[in-house]
Amino acid sequence: MHATEQELFDSKISQEIRIEPKDWMPEEYRKMLIRQMSQHAHSEIVGMLPEGNWITRAPSLRRKATLIAKVQDEAGHGLYLYSATETLGITRDETIEQLHAGKAKYSSIFNYPTLTWADIGAIGWLVDGAAIMNQVPLCRASYGPYARAMIRICKEESFHQRQGFEILLTLSRGSEAQREMCQDAINRWWWPSLMMFGPNDDASPNSQRSMQWKIKRFSNDELRQKFVDVCVDQAKVLHMDLPDKDLKWNPDSGHYDFGEINWDEFYEVLKGNGPCNHERLEARKKAHEEGRWVREAAAAYARKKNHNHALI
């Protein structure tokens, strides 16, 4: 008997054989990947904005060079992911249009403002830290191009988190004002970082599907718990507090218990009502429009050169 395409696909998934662009795949699988991967790509790109805000005001040449390198990495991550998304049959233009039209999402975390230099440290430590926690298991995602992009990204991420922690460490050993700035940034970024893992498992129906298809390997709550556990110990190195009075070691579970996330805030930001949603989207659209003449001029120049070449 001949196996159906669905059976062939299922057996590849169960045997950990990667799905490649030209292989048959269920429409729902394709759709889920397009949504997740394009959202991921948009997050890398929009994520450059809050950090870009501090490039000109970095406190030293070393910090400035580091921050530029990090932001440049994020641009690269966006490009790897857009390319990988395109292998599913959606064009680059379509994905960008979806972002600009507000139809595609990006990570809510980037709708918070970067008010002080310490925010750059907190982003590196907590936001990149949460991203890494999410991304490492994605290196084994069942869709080949996604997994390969994630491997490249994860290799580059670790410096992001370390440079962020170093910024906070420096501040934590500084003056009273610097220590306060450090604590303030942690206070503001802690909860939004926990939200980066998405809704609780019982409120996240897609994520079960995603785990069956081996796109995701761990649930939102599992990853969030791992993140809390590592951060508590890291915060001790900074001699800083995490802003959660319910944070407590639980000897029975072997994990830290933590307080309830403010899901109303999460859904408000998701709906577009966060502090910077409007600003972020406008900045992306403006960059796209203002870059148009460059794209057109480069295309015209390439055409002209090809034409001259043909005449020789």
Place this chain on the structure above:
Amino acid sequence: MDRKTEQWPLWEVFIRARQGLDHKHAGSLYAADAAMAIENARDVYTRRNEGISIWVVESKFIHASNPDESASLYDPANDKIFRHPGFYHLPDELKNI
């Protein structure tokens, strides 16, 4: 505002990591021409000295085998185990072969 700009062509990028190794596929990117494709490939794929040589080729020039036909395409090799050295039974005392 919604004016469409023509999309630059897509390029596949191949990178030689070190002298003595093959160029290996690294990914793809858009660029107006080959020179820009190489510069962009440098920025996107070799920010940490991952390469010493870059090839780019427009994706439209790449032809691929069809996965649906792989059974018949690779069939000729399936029953030819005599192409592998282990197929031949030789005494243990035979050395350097």
